[in-house]
Amino acid sequence: MLHDTKTVTTTPAVVLEGISKSFPGVRALSDVSLALYPGSVTALIGENGAGKSTLVKILTGIYQPDSGVIRVADTETTFPTALAAARAGVTAIHQETVLFDELSVAENIFLGHAPRNRFGLIDWKKLNADAEALLHRAGADFDPTIRLRDLGIAKKHLVAIARALSVDARVVIMDEPTAALSHKEIHELYALIERLKADGKAILFISHKFDEIFRIADRYTVFRDGTMVGEGLIAEVSQDDLVRMMVGRAVDSVYPKKDVKIGEPVLMVSGYRHPTEFEDINFELRRGEILGFYGLVGAGRSEFMQSLIGITRPSAGAIKLDGNVLVIRNPAEAIRAGIVYVPEERGRQGAIIGMPIFQNVTLPSLSHTSRSGFLKLANEFALAREYTSRLDLRAASLDQDVGTLSGGNQQKVVIAKWLATKPKVIILDEPTKGIDIGSKAAVHAFMSELAAQGLSVIMVSSEIPEIMGMSDRVIVMREGRIAGRFERSELTAEKLVRAAAGIETQLNGRAA
């Protein structure tokens, strides 16, 4: 076990006490306290909108608390600016790392505190040498002079960590650092966190994934609706306890899979290929079926799905829907044919931030709600009301900007948008990425319900529990090809991981 109880007795690196923060109309945090200990990982857990991000922003000097005290090494202090927080040794590594793509790795690490030579100019030699040393401490071995934008997200995280080391951070905040990482990269991150712990850093780890919380955290703090509802040692708590604290009730099941009678084939895909992204994709999808697509990030799943709806053009391949050959040149034709795709990147490809909820929902269905090209608002509101209520959306009004909703509720609007087109096939790409467990269960329940009503569902997911919990059948993709097909009855996490990583099963003699 990784839990190290002896560190608990030391003085906290930073303490927040009785912090409250309100925004117009909302009390984001009320009277919360949090202590972070050197050499220890504290998991901050809570649904979206529970106040986690507000707390992080207070801790990094972006927001000022309305009341409450911040203590660093037993001295009371304030963080009036982000710079003040950084000087006090608090540094944050965000989900989307805030670094500069056009600068070199070394420049990013030392931005604002680069070593100077005697003329007051930047000492490039020392800069690059120091950067290399810091990268090494962060467990990275790439050249510090390359430009940041040439790195993947995992390596950008390492740069952010090297930056944290360069300012001699005492407190490192990691806000969903694994959200965009592959399996292997996640394990490298875990190793790095262990090294940071050994260095005596206090780490605040924010995550929606319970498996990683139990894997690396020593302590936990749970927020609900802006208040702290529980804290303690991870070793003394179960996953069910945490879920109950988060949602204030027991969640019956996160994976409410229904038994559905699988019908005739609806969609047949044969010989799909693309010059760079994928090749030789063949499968069929049946009525009422949930077909899981598992694979590592970058396995070509999203690219393939987007070619099905005409965003990217495949170089070869054919689709049959209900036995009829289809040619889809753009998303409008896919929608008309009854194939819809709920994209992975909710903010960029899914929701239209800046437009009201009802207009988001009706956008692909306008040809049905309008009359000869003229909008019929009454029809739009009716359609939006029907589908948002089926998804249990929480909003003040349908005219509200979709950007003011929490992530989980935005996702419900996006799914409602696609269902309102009454599709035959719905493709959900990472449908529960980054949303809280309550919304997650709601999305899964709804997916089951859809399949029961005879819709065919393709679910792209990188979360093994989700794939195993929801799929009737699973296709695993690796490097643009199908690397495995599994029926629900024969699914194991190990088989999925092996197929996705390309590890031959027969080599694994000892398991037999």
Place this chain on the structure above:
Amino acid sequence: MTHAQLSPRNIPDRLEGRGARLMKSWEALLIVVATVIFLGNSFASPYFLDPWNLSDATFNFTEKAMIAFAMALVIISGEIDLSVASIIALASTAMGYAVQFGFDTPALVAIGLGVGLVCGAVNGLLITGLGLPSIVVTIGTMSLFRGLSFIVLGDQAFTGYPESFAWFGQGYVWWVFSFEFALFVLLAVAYGVLLHKTNFGRAVYAIGNNQTAALFSGVRVGRVKFMLFLLTGLMAGLASICLTSRLGSTRPSIALGWELEVVTMVVLGGVNILGGSGTIPGVVLAALIMGMVTFGFGLLNVPGIVMSIFIGLLLISVIALPILWQRARRRLAH
């Protein structure tokens, strides 16, 4: 995080009525500004309130406003068309050239509109077909279209337009209401309906707010944008007919610098220069305001160069004001 925790079963359609929304809108502010300028002009000059003087004043904005309506849609979609004034010049040159060969009014109108459409199609193809940024393309065609007029005309001018052609810029539909003003009203209504009441208008907003998501949602992004550039081209052609008819001659410097006045009108009308929001009523109000200010300056004998300084300051302040307003509101809210 600001979502209210209401029961999901009864999400209301709207929280605010139409009246409450209007009160807080940019358009309401424009109405106040327009009223103040109107009163100011009435006090400043005894000639302002004369119906014929007011009618004359409308010529200050009608031609620019025609283009501004189409430009509003282009800017809401996140693009811009800086070539409009050069399209006026090229269309006018083409009409003047045709006059030399004895073409009559209907043919001249067709040529003016046709040149506008072709120029719009060139812009549209370069932007949607090749995926080039509209600001670069239309700065290029701005030079190109006016350059063609210069090649044809040099320092000459085309005159000799047929008498019947004069009606577009000088004719009156009824009493003090000119053909141009009638056209302005008609186009205001048409563009208001197009932007606010049709699927096409909704697609324009969707593209301006999030082009990628609009594409994923089945909006034909390329086609819509191409249509928008066709429309600004057509409107520039129409404005060219009116302006040429009103002036009775074509010089290559015709409508020089109008693109900035048109953009100023659109932005003053509350259209976000970054795309995504704005209304046609706002642009109508902005046209009235700019027309009245120009006319007021004229009555007060303010020289043209001061007018151009004023336009520049106006453009900067209407872009800065909403941002400062937002910031002030945020500070008050905290």
